[in-house]
Amino acid sequence: MSDVKERLVSGITHRILFMRHPETIANTQGFLSGRRDVPLTENGVIQRKRAVEALVAFKPDRIWTSPLSRCRDMGQMAAQRLGLTLEVKNDLAEIDFGILEGVSFAEARTVLAPYGLTFPWSSDEQNHSQPAPYAESYEAVRVRCQHILDELVALDGRTVCLTHGGYLRCMMGQILKTPANTACGVHLANTSSVYFTSNGGNDLKLGGFNLDPQEVIYASTTPSIYDSRNIWGVHKEDA
Numbered sequence: 001m002s003d004v005k006e007r008l009v010s011g012i013t014h015r016i017l018f019m020r021h022p023e024t025i026a027n028t029q030g031f032l033s034g035r036r037d038v039p040l041t042e043n044g045v046i047q048r049k050r051a052v053e054a055l056v057a058f059k060p061d062r063i064w065t066s067p068l069s070r071c072r073d074m075g076q077m078a079a080q081r082l083g084l085t086l087e088v089k090n091d092l093a094e095i096d097f098g099i100l101e102g103v104s105f106a107e108a109r110t111v112l113a114p115y116g117l118t119f120p121w122s123s124d125e126q127n128h129s130q131p132a133p134y135a136e137s138y139e140a141v142r143v144r145c146q147h148i149l150d151e152l153v154a155l156d157g158r159t160v161c162l163t164h165g166g167y168l169r170c171m172m173g174q175i176l177k178t179p180a181n182t183a184c185g186v187h188l189a190n191t192s193s194v195y196f197t198s199n200g201g202n203d204l205k206l207g208g209f210n211l212d213p214q215e216v217i218y219a220s221t222t223p224s225i226y227d228s229r230n231i232w233g234v235h236k237e238d239a
Contacts, residue, residue, distance in 0.1 A: 010229050013156045014198040017058055017216070020165050021070035022047035023190040031104045034097035034166075037069050044070075044190065047213075051191040052077045054213035057220040060084070061157035064148075066092040071162040078160075091144040094164035098135025120184040129180050138170055138180035145174040153202055168194060175204050195219075197231050207231045 023044035026033035040048065055063070055078035064087045065075035072088065079086040100108050100119065108119035112132055121129040121138060129138040145167070152159060163171070165188045172194060173182060188194075193216050195208035208219065219232045 010231065010233070011199045012197045012229075012231060012233065013200045014152070015158045015231075015233060016152060016161065016196045016198070016204070017055075017060070017159070017193050018161045018163060018168055018171065018196075019051065019055070019193045019216075020163065020168055020188050020190055021066075021068075022051060022074065024070050027190060029104075030106065031102055032097045032100050032108065034094050034101045035068070036101055040070060047191045048074050048077070050213040052081065054191075054193070054216035054220070055160055056081050057217040058160065059158060059220070060160040062087060062155075063160045063162065064089045064092060065162040066094065066164060066167075068093060068164070071164070075160075075162045089148065089161075091147045092161055092163045092167065093144075095141050095166040095170070096134075096136045098132040100132050100135065121181065123179075123181050127179055127181075138173075141167060141170040142174045142180065145171045149174065149202070149204075153198070153200075156200075176206070195232075 023041050024033060024038045025041055026038045028041055051074055055074075060082070063075050063079050063082075063084055065071045067088050067090055071092070072086070075086045100111060103111055105119075112119055115133060117130055117132060119132070121131050123129055131137045148161065148171070168188055169184065169186050172186065173180060175196065187210065189210060189212065191213055193208065193211040194206070195211065196204040197207050198204050208215075211219070219234070221234060223234050224230070224232070
């Protein structure tokens with residue numbers, strides 16, 4: 001089906017896939033990596049291979065990535081397969097955890113106790129998050145999220161954004177307009193994806209959550225008998 005006809009049928013002009021990076025040693029050892037470049041585990045390398053296949057199946061027009069290698073390397077592999085130029089976006093980087101960078105989750109509250117702070121960040125009476133010293137507040141991260149959204153709303157087609165768990169939780173909160181600290185209760189698996197569609201403008205609609213790579217491949221290549229709007233834009237002649 002032509003792109004023009006597809007838009008007339010669904011009204012969708014832009015399909016956006018946010019994907020979290022593969023498993024790292026920080027994930028298995030239980031510490032906050034934040035802005036640190038940490039290597040993948042052996043399992044993470046396997047996850048990355050499957051994630052690249054999912055990105056290729058999605059057939060994006062562009063791939064944006066966090067500058068950190070756990071995202072960037074995966075993006076480069078997919079971009080080479082697709083003949084695209086990978087675009088590095090600093091606004092997709094993970095939350096800066098300040099003095100908690102490299103600190104285990106178990107120790108984080110002990111480190112913050114002398115400051116009267118907690119992890120995840122607590123909120124004050126005005127519902128503003130209270131970050132660790134030298135760390136980003138959730139509000140500051142959501143400003144970065146909005147920078148990305150401002151770029152996305154000017155585009156159409158298909159876009160992939162490769163990013164991080166903490167950041168993606170904040171991005172979901174920014175899109176869905178929830179309080180800054182509500183996203184902390186959301187589980188996001190490594191290489192899982194959150195999928196949004198747009199009919200143009202600022203109104204993004206959630207179309208898929210915590211999708212593993214195999215689910216992304218299936219949704220990107222198999223017409224669904226349950227989805228009359230065809231939010232993934234897949235047709236029998238494409239399958």
